[in-house]
Amino acid sequence: MADKGKKGKKKHVNKPTSKKYKKYKISGDKFTRDKCCPRCGPGIFLMVTNDRLYCGKCHYAEFVTKAK
Numbered sequence: 001m002a003d004k005g006k007k008g009k010k011k012h013v014n015k016p017t018s019k020k021y022k023k024y025k026i027s028g029d030k031f032t033r034d035k036c037c038p039r040c041g042p043g044i045f046l047m048v049t050n051d052r053l054y055c056g057k058c059h060y061a062e063f064v065t066k067a068k
């Protein structure tokens with residue numbers, strides 16, 4: 001006998017995203033939070049790449065010098 005019903009039983013995978021994403025953190029203690037763009041002002045945050053900060057709005061770039 002085959003099972004009745006129960007077809008298409010999909011596992012519901014819900015990833016809890018309750019925790020707020022941790023902002024990028026650069027090793028060292030210079031940048032531990034997001035930084036605003038000096039040109040665009042507060043509200044416009046700089047994107048952090050490996051070793052630099054970048055503003056996607058005005059294309060301002062700033063290199064991060066890791067204190068060592």
Ligand SMILES: [Zn+2]
Nearest residue numbers: 037040055058
């Ligand atoms: Zn900017």
